[in-house]
Amino acid sequence: MSLSKDSESSMTAISETGMHKGQNGTGALTDKGAPARTRKQEKAGEQDAKVSGRALGRMVEAFMRLPGIGRKSAERLAFAVLGMQKDEAAGIAQAILDLKDSSRYCPLCNNITEDELCSICSDSRRDPAIICVVEEPSNILVLEKTGTFRGRYHALLGALSPLDGIGPEDLKIEGLLDRLRAGGVTEVILATNPTVKGETTALYLARLIKPLGIGVSRIAYGLPVGGDIEYADENTVQRALQGRRAM
Amino acid sequence: MSLSKDSESSMTAISETGMHKGQNGTGALTDKGAPARTRKQEKAGEQDAKVSGRALGRMVEAFMRLPGIGRKSAERLAFAVLGMQKDEAAGIAQAILDLKDSSRYCPLCNNITEDELCSICSDSRRDPAIICVVEEPSNILVLEKTGTFRGRYHALLGALSPLDGIGPEDLKIEGLLDRLRAGGVTEVILATNPTVKGETTALYLARLIKPLGIGVSRIAYGLPVGGDIEYADENTVQRALQGRRAM
Numbered sequence: 001m002s003l004s005k006d007s008e009s010s011m012t013a014i015s016e017t018g019m020h021k022g023q024n025g026t027g028a029l030t031d032k033g034a035p036a037r038t039r040k041q042e043k044a045g046e047q048d049a050k051v052s053g054r055a056l057g058r059m060v061e062a063f064m065r066l067p068g069i070g071r072k073s074a075e076r077l078a079f080a081v082l083g084m085q086k087d088e089a090a091g092i093a094q095a096i097l098d099l100k101d102s103s104r105y106c107p108l109c110n111n112i113t114e115d116e117l118c119s120i121c122s123d124s125r126r127d128p129a130i131i132c133v134v135e136e137p138s139n140i141l142v143l144e145k146t147g148t149f150r151g152r153y154h155a156l157l158g159a160l161s162p163l164d165g166i167g168p169e170d171l172k173i174e175g176l177l178d179r180l181r182a183g184g185v186t187e188v189i190l191a192t193n194p195t196v197k198g199e200t201t202a203l204y205l206a207r208l209i210k211p212l213g214i215g216v217s218r219i220a221y222g223l224p225v226g227g228d229i230e231y232a233d234e235n236t237v238q239r240a241l242q243g244r245r246a247m
Numbered sequence: 248m249s250l251s252k253d254s255e256s257s258m259t260a261i262s263e264t265g266m267h268k269g270q271n272g273t274g275a276l277t278d279k280g281a282p283a284r285t286r287k288q289e290k291a292g293e294q295d296a297k298v299s300g301r302a303l304g305r306m307v308e309a310f311m312r313l314p315g316i317g318r319k320s321a322e323r324l325a326f327a328v329l330g331m332q333k334d335e336a337a338g339i340a341q342a343i344l345d346l347k348d349s350s351r352y353c354p355l356c357n358n359i360t361e362d363e364l365c366s367i368c369s370d371s372r373r374d375p376a377i378i379c380v381v382e383e384p385s386n387i388l389v390l391e392k393t394g395t396f397r398g399r400y401h402a403l404l405g406a407l408s409p410l411d412g413i414g415p416e417d418l419k420i421e422g423l424l425d426r427l428r429a430g431g432v433t434e435v436i437l438a439t440n441p442t443v444k445g446e447t448t449a450l451y452l453a454r455l456i457k458p459l460g461i462g463v464s465r466i467a468y469g470l471p472v473g474g475d476i477e478y479a480d481e482n483t484v485q486r487a488l489q490g491r492r493a494m
Binding site: 047048050051052053054055056058059061062063065066067068069073075076077078079080081082084086088089090091092093094095096097098099100101102103111112113114115118119120136137138140141144145 | 294295297298299300301302303305306308309310312313314315316320322323324325326327328329331333335336337338339340341342343344345346347348349350358359360361362365366367383384385387388391392
């Protein structure tokens with residue numbers, strides 16, 4: 001439980017990071033935004049505005065706020081919007097406004113929803129005995145695409161990261177424990193990311209959940225399907241060897 | 248001038264292509280949209296909507312209308328918008344609406360502008376004796392980034408493509424000739440793309456402009472700076488050899 005203490009002592013660092021994120025606009029669901037980008041962004045927008053008008057410059061700046069969109073991509077997207085039918089461009093604008101207005105976190109599992117409960121929590125055909133724990137609601141979408149998991153989910157809205165001052169109280173762990181204490185759950189699958197943060201989070205949760213007498217499993221590490229063993233890193237190969245199965 | 252005749256006989260084909268473009272939403276400034284994408288798009292949006300709410304599904308579909316944005320990217324962008332501050336997301340939506348509302352083509356050179364004339368046509372320090380001809384307004388932005396060209400521009404808003412039924416009357420060639428006939432221009436640089444369409448357009452324009460007694464040049468073909476000769480295609484290497492300069 002020393003994690004919790006660590007993160008409390010660096011709470012100031014969190015709020016500072018939080019402010020930076022807000023300013024350079026990559027927001028709460030991503031943590032890849034670099035504060036330095038803001039200046040680059042303005043400069044890019046300035047030149048675009050000078051050559052092709054202020055509205056286009058502002059559009060380029062706006063697109064550059066999105067993750068993975070650099071200046072070139074932002075310019076390409078801006079010109080694409082310019083070339084669209086007016087109602088189609090308006091449709092994109094409306095989709096953005098609607099998304100912010102009507103989407104919220106499911107109070108049970110923190111998935112994204114517009115309704116009282118999310119589509120998975122409100123689906124009585126889903127097995128309530130198995131809960132798959134993920135870091136972000138977007139991960140639920142990825143797991144649902146496999147079409148194989150028929151249980152429920154729980155999104156933590158983050159992962160433990162003592163260095164960034166993110167401790168257990170910053171994640172939606174209490175809600176998960178409430179669900180487990182309510183009974184009926186026989187297995188928790190920890191599907192946090194295969195990273196140091198995700199692994200730390202999984203270990204922390206396993207220690208909390210096991211005493212409740214509930215089975216805890218971790219998704220498998222190994223070689224990605226279709227990958228080439230030659231290009232796999234040593235850690236992955238090591239994990240693949242350790243996780244070998246009789247055939 | 249047989250190009251012109253060809254394209255007239257296939258005018259029906261143009262408007263059909265135009266309609267398709269409008270429907271699948273990649274719009275007038277790009278020609279890479281495939282009509283088949285619409286169905287894929289809907290299916291993707293459906294699953295997103297089922298798992299993470301209808302608003303998110305619509306956002307994913309909206310982003311997928313942009314060129315180069317596939318399902319994965321669209322989902323990542325949608326979750327990024329979801330994680331943004333509300334006013335920041337609203338800013339992106341507003342930028343889209345503003346862009347469509349206030350941007351138009353410069354009546355002289357077809358660059359994008361919000362004013363009477365574009366920033367380059369209205370800049371008296373730019374040399375009116377040299378006109379650089381490009382296919383799209385976005386190309387002007389690329390050329391301006393070099394900071395070396397101090398003349399004026401003319402965007403054709405396309406390139407000749409007899410197979411797609413795009414002939415000279417579909418491009419802004421008349422406006423260019425008007426500018427040349429008005430006098431004062433000593434050189435036209437043809438900076439259309441290094442593609443079959445761009446080359447065809449450049450050849451066609453050269454034949455029209457030379458009789459006016461105005462110098463016509465074509466931007467150089469050759470190896471890209473920083474590229475590796477080993478990875479260059481034969482055509483590029485051949486052009487690089489032909490274009491060699493004494494040193």
